[in-house]
Amino acid sequence: MIIKQLSIFLENRTGRINEVAKILGDNGINMQAFSMAETADFGLLRLIVPDVDKAVEVLRAANIAVMLTDVLCINCANTPGSLSATLEKLAASNVFIEYMYAFSDGETANVVIRPDNVEAAVKVLA
Secondary structure, three states, X not given: OEEEEEEEEEEOOOOHHHHHHHHHHHOOOOOOEEEXXXXXXXXXXXXXXXXXXXXXXXXXXXXXXXXXXXXXXXXXXXXXXXXXXXXXXXXXXXXXXXXXXXXXXXXXXXXXXXXXXXXHHHHHHO
């Protein structure tokens, strides 16, 4: 399923990630999944939240740069080899994955994928 991901650029300094978490928490927005990547100058926080519009609104009101990106959220069995089978289908169709992150809950794994072609990936996985 195609979902919206928030990408937030943060300067590398103590407490900056907590500022985002606090703003969202104070506004009743739960972070369902997130990934943090960093470079020497800034960090990139990628978030999945249930209320995208409200999250963008409150973060931008706090002068935090937010960008929206279409990503795929794939549910698969939380068993050895399940992810590999899905990735194999995408690779066989020449769908390149720019990045991904995952979380599991019991018997189900949820994988967030940013393919180079979202529509092609959806067709392959349908």
